[in-house]
Amino acid sequence: MYGSERINVEAEKTKILIVEDSITQAVFLRRILQRYNYEVIMAEDGLRGDEKARETSPSLIISDVNMPQMNGYEMCKKVKGSLGDIPIILLTVLSDPADIIHGLECGADNFLMKPYSEESLISRIDNLLTTARPHVNTGFEVELALGGSTYKINSGRHQILNLLVSTYETTLQQQRQLSEETKQRMEKERLLVQQSKMAEMGSMITAIAHQWRQPLNAISLVAQDLDDAYKFGEISEEFITEAKDTILGQVDFMTKTVDDFCGFLRPSKEKKLFDIKKAAADIVSMFQPYFSRGGISLNLHFAETDASATGYPNEFKQVILNLINNAKDAILSANGKAAPKIKGRIDIEVAVIEGKINVIVRDNGGGIDDNLIGQIFEPYFTTKESSKGTGIGLSLSKTIIETNMGWSLTARNIEGGAEFRIEI
């Protein structure tokens, strides 16, 4: 059985008129229709559409709505008035509920929301060409009030049903698209968080490696000393105890470093009241040794007054770490270019200004290019080579501070460097 297949013999090709002012959209549509073996006639606005309809008497008209000269609704009304039996499909964007009313008013047979899929287009054409749908006034007239105007609608049930179904279809399709987009966005955000976690782990591992150098060195020396002391006849119970204590002392220190870092990596479960000064001091003490190795001094300046606030303490520390890491990168890159080298310094100030706690991170790394300062909080914006920066540090910091905690994070240039300010 070939009944369901659309095989048109040359002689009985079905004629479809496309009325569309956008050439690209018209050509796109024509291509689809020709693939299904329809003969296509084109018109670039309502006025020409109406003329072509009279000249060629197509089996179906597909028309855009917004066009110069004469729009789709007007053309539809005109064609329906004189050549009433040609089915018309209107292509709308459906941004306004009044569009539906206009569509019904003008007597269109079916509607297709842009962007449409090929299947929904073809199924509508099929439907209109195969079902008998005499467009006759069915006698009932509906009065509809919308947005202050009253509309008289006397479309057939068939039309109203068609419209309902196509609106529903489109809504479904849009929703599917939307949830697909939401899914993609969420996936992207998840990836972003993942990447920043990796970057954070990277700085952690470097810092731990740094913190462990001295104790590892000490333990290795104790081991070498055991051998040496034996050769020199110094081994006694006292000697062994001392060696044991030294090793255990170093191991304790190493364990504590790891515990500190693990605690820091764990996300805070809930908002709580915490001491901003202590949180800043904690993060500085964890990273100070690592920074001073690079010749950069990290300095704390704390107001006398109490500075406690409600938020996520670990996330706050991560933001401070992002800021001081950026400052360090800026200083190192400035020192890579400039001679004589500057003495890098990062100042972290906690002050209470007009009743608000301010956490200010300043550096002397040369600051941010004035043309770029507007973009630094955008995700993936970076001026660093890919091995050194992914450009998510600041965008994530901004989300943590502003979205998650309701504070603010801003940046500006100061003499010799950059200044980042968290206002609580």
Add this chain to the structure above:
Amino acid sequence: MINEADLKTVTVLYVEDDDYIRQLVARFLKRRVAKVYEAANGREGLDIYLANSDEINLVITDIQMPVMGGMAMIDAIHKLKESQTIIITTAYNDEFHTSNKVCRNIIKPIDTEELLEGIMFCMGLKE
């Protein structure tokens, strides 16, 4: 041919801020050389050096230390006595922590065999 006995005439200034490491390395040195002066930072090291520069044959120093770093101390010592033999012991093998003005750069963790070999070489006790 390494002859450790020759070291018995050598006096060392050893500068290191980490107490454990200073104690352990000093102990290793004391078993072999005539005398070891210990200092916990560059400032202390320089003071001891100024007071005992005639006696001190070899300076062994860490780089990253509080108060005064190793590089500043080395510069000050070289200003006094350009020929002073110095060995650096540092955790970092980079341009900020090593120098080509010293006889040896030894990277931590310290291998005492390597340190000993370095001392012998720098004191001219070994080809």
